[in-house]
Amino acid sequence: MSMTEPTVSLGLLRAWKSSVFRFAKKLFGAAFLSFILLNPALLAAEPRFGLWVESEGVNRPFVSEKTVRQLLDYSAEVPLSDLYCQVYRNGRSWYPSMMADDTPYRLARQGGTDPLRRIIDESHKRGQKVHAWFNVLRIISNRNAPLLRTIGAEAVLKDSDGNSLLKYNGRGVGPGRVGKHFQLGTQGYWLEAGSVRVRQYIVETIRDLVLAYPDIDGIHLDMVRFPISMRQKGKTGGGSRPSFGFSEESLGRFFEFTGRDSPSLTPSMIRKLRHSKSWKTWKRAQVTLLVFQIKEMLNSIAPQLELSAAVVASPHRSYNEAYQDWGEWMKGGIVQTVLPMAYTKKTNLIRDYTKHATSVSSNGEVIMGLGAWLMKRNTPLLAKQGQTVMRHEADGVILFSYSNLFGTAGKKTVVDFGRLVFPVLK
Numbered sequence: 001m002s003m004t005e006p007t008v009s010l011g012l013l014r015a016w017k018s019s020v021f022r023f024a025k026k027l028f029g030a031a032f033l034s035f036i037l038l039n040p041a042l043l044a045a046e047p048r049f050g051l052w053v054e055s056e057g058v059n060r061p062f063v064s065e066k067t068v069r070q071l072l073d074y075s076a077e078v079p080l081s082d083l084y085c086q087v088y089r090n091g092r093s094w095y096p097s098m099m100a101d102d103t104p105y106r107l108a109r110q111g112g113t114d115p116l117r118r119i120i121d122e123s124h125k126r127g128q129k130v131h132a133w134f135n136v137l138r139i140i141s142n143r144n145a146p147l148l149r150t151i152g153a154e155a156v157l158k159d160s161d162g163n164s165l166l167k168y169n170g171r172g173v174g175p176g177r178v179g180k181h182f183q184l185g186t187q188g189y190w191l192e193a194g195s196v197r198v199r200q201y202i203v204e205t206i207r208d209l210v211l212a213y214p215d216i217d218g219i220h221l222d223m224v225r226f227p228i229s230m231r232q233k234g235k236t237g238g239g240s241r242p243s244f245g246f247s248e249e250s251l252g253r254f255f256e257f258t259g260r261d262s263p264s265l266t267p268s269m270i271r272k273l274r275h276s277k278s279w280k281t282w283k284r285a286q287v288t289l290l291v292f293q294i295k296e297m298l299n300s301i302a303p304q305l306e307l308s309a310a311v312v313a314s315p316h317r318s319y320n321e322a323y324q325d326w327g328e329w330m331k332g333g334i335v336q337t338v339l340p341m342a343y344t345k346k347t348n349l350i351r352d353y354t355k356h357a358t359s360v361s362s363n364g365e366v367i368m369g370l371g372a373w374l375m376k377r378n379t380p381l382l383a384k385q386g387q388t389v390m391r392h393e394a395d396g397v398i399l400f401s402y403s404n405l406f407g408t409a410g411k412k413t414v415v416d417f418g419r420l421v422f423p424v425l426k
Helices: 010-015 019-028 030-037 065-077 103-110 115-125 146-151 176-181 196-212 248-257 267-274 277-301 315-320 326-331 347-359 379-391
Strands: 048-053 082-089 129-135 182-184 218-222 229-231 306-312 337-342 365-370 396-400 412-416 421-425
Touching: 048 365, 065 115, 082 115, 082 196, 082 396, 115 129, 129 196, 129 306, 146 196, 176 182, 196 218, 196 277, 218 277, 248 277, 277 306, 277 326, 306 315, 306 326, 315 326, 326 337, 337 347, 347 365, 347 379, 365 379, 379 396, 379 412
Parallel strands: 048 082, 048 396, 082 129, 129 218, 218 306, 306 337, 337 365, 365 396
Antiparallel strands: 182 229, 412 421
16 A cells, blocks of 8 residues: 555554554554554555355356356456355365265366366465365265265254254255254254264365365365254244254263263153253354364364354354354464354344454454345445445455356446455346
8 A cells, every 4th residue: 555545444444453552542642653554564464355156056166177267267357365165065075085075076177177276376376365165064965975974874963853854855844843843944964063973074074175285275164063943934833943963972972071871861851951051062062172173183284274164143043053152263263264154134233243253353353254145136235234344343355155146147247345346246
């Protein structure tokens, strides 16, 4: 930034959230401000601006040299700092792996390209970072996923009625009482975070990626939580919504950890257990332990990598329904960056989510995730959300997603977030 420019950078504004900085400004006034402006090295980093790139959606960017080139051309038009590329989904990988089904990677190689290698090389030339995005605890519908074949059905969550998610239908509706009124908010075979073998398998799956692409910039964790159930549209009654995590292994380890004998659980005892503070704390701890084990593995072979997580933006739902205690992950330095998924048209919610995230992120960065697909026909609202995020001291913005925003045909318009611009399909 030129010293003749009259504007103060967003990086400087973010630096002011430090209490030390505010105190010094108050004490020394304009002289201190001039000192900072004349010493650019003291300014905080520029805002980060990212894009989630799905492996499979309306666009499939990692299948051929042509689709990779389209993504690279698109990202060249945009002042992106970070690309989050989905490389592990439904038990399948877009990188060479002994743990995952790497058929997508091998098919791309047969077509003459290594998608992730091309994206890393080209993006690094532009100064952009590339993060490998993993769907961690959710296998969509692939019963032949290597993890399931290796560990078996016990790798999949059971609900509070004892039903495995393998018995749920394609709409996320389970059998019996639960299925009459509730369904999964995000469908699929969710994995048991309380399983030692599941956690180990996931860690090794990520290790494969790191060893294959040591110059990747970061590992990005998604679906690292418990599923959230929701009431079926038009249904009333039915009592409490189902809860998950009631596998024999997880229950056994819980009772062992709490120093109690594992009882023969009746429905009434399950209902009592699911509402107990100790059980809820146990479930949060299992998710946190998985994230910690991933971080520990990275520290051992690639400590330079940034570990980030896409998280539920609502603090209540994240803590009490998804059992995703990402505030503690930040405070403990387990993850360096969180990307709260604030997918809503309500700007007041965006403001509240951002204020909460920045209040608990003293040891890391917050990049707010906006649901751009919701506002493709109302880009001024999307721009307003981006401005709100930066006004409340977030470290950047990320849009969901490439598959929703890029088309080979169609007009593009520019969303101006202040100093940031982004072409979005109109």
